[in-house]
Amino acid sequence: MDSTPTISQVSLSAIVLAGGQSTRMGRDKALIKISGVPLLRRVCEAALHCTNQIYVVTAWSDRYRAVVPPHCHLIVDIQQGPLVGFAQGLTYIQTDWVLLLACDLPRLRGETLQSWTAELETISPDTIALLPHSQKGWEPLCGFYRRQCLSELQQFIDQGGRSFQSWLANQQVQELRLENREILFNCNTPQDLEDFSRDNR
Numbered sequence: 001m002d003s004t005p006t007i008s009q010v011s012l013s014a015i016v017l018a019g020g021q022s023t024r025m026g027r028d029k030a031l032i033k034i035s036g037v038p039l040l041r042r043v044c045e046a047a048l049h050c051t052n053q054i055y056v057v058t059a060w061s062d063r064y065r066a067v068v069p070p071h072c073h074l075i076v077d078i079q080q081g082p083l084v085g086f087a088q089g090l091t092y093i094q095t096d097w098v099l100l101l102a103c104d105l106p107r108l109r110g111e112t113l114q115s116w117t118a119e120l121e122t123i124s125p126d127t128i129a130l131l132p133h134s135q136k137g138w139e140p141l142c143g144f145y146r147r148q149c150l151s152e153l154q155q156f157i158d159q160g161g162r163s164f165q166s167w168l169a170n171q172q173v174q175e176l177r178l179e180n181r182e183i184l185f186n187c188n189t190p191q192d193l194e195d196f197s198r199d200n201r
């Protein structure tokens, strides 16, 4: 059997959101080192398995410039939450699809992200996103969006919308079925970090 990984032919960029306050963690999550590598860098490196066009949206570009891999673009954020940060990032995107990632996903694996991209080729034109789903709803910060969703998203934001769940409730979204949901684990609190470190000892 051919074991060559399937690489999608669709055009793809990535947006990494790194403009949160890390209130629950009590220190900047993006800079927490896991196996010596800051979380934000790990997330960007995972995204590099799918694309070399990576846009990090953050209010702290000076702080992160030395942290992100070379050639990643840093987009200055206006700090109105992740949905607005995503819309800001989207204005820079020139590819048909974009992979959106949070910066606090320590279990992200580049190979897994790459395997997901194959599904993008099969998605109907009126479907605007391919996202994992959980009991809480869509998992908006670890999945794919069409660039064309920007105009509708901007309208939603202009009307005061700030919630991914409310926006996606009125959009056509396809579920990205996951073999292993661990990849979605996001590290929000010191306890999350401790649990993660213990599992990886």
Ligand SMILES: Nc1nc2c(ncn2[C@@H]2O[C@H](COP(=O)(O)OP(=O)(O)OP(=O)(O)O)[C@@H](O)[C@H]2O)c(=O)[nH]1
Pocket (backbone or CB within 6 Å): 017, 018, 019, 020, 021, 022, 023, 024, 025, 029, 057, 058, 059, 077, 078, 079, 080, 081, 082, 085, 086, 101, 102, 103, 104, 141, 186, 188
């Ligand atoms: N660019 C941008 N990213 C954001 C913003 N708010 C949250 N994010 C990012 O969105 C992702 C999910 O956010 P949360 O896990 O809620 O992170 P947070 O806001 O830093 O954490 P808390 O303050 O503890 O809620 C993380 O990657 C954050 O960096 C924002 O206003 N702008």
Ligand SMILES: [Mg+2]
Pocket (backbone or CB within 6 Å): 102, 104, 186, 187, 188
């Ligand atoms: Mg989080």
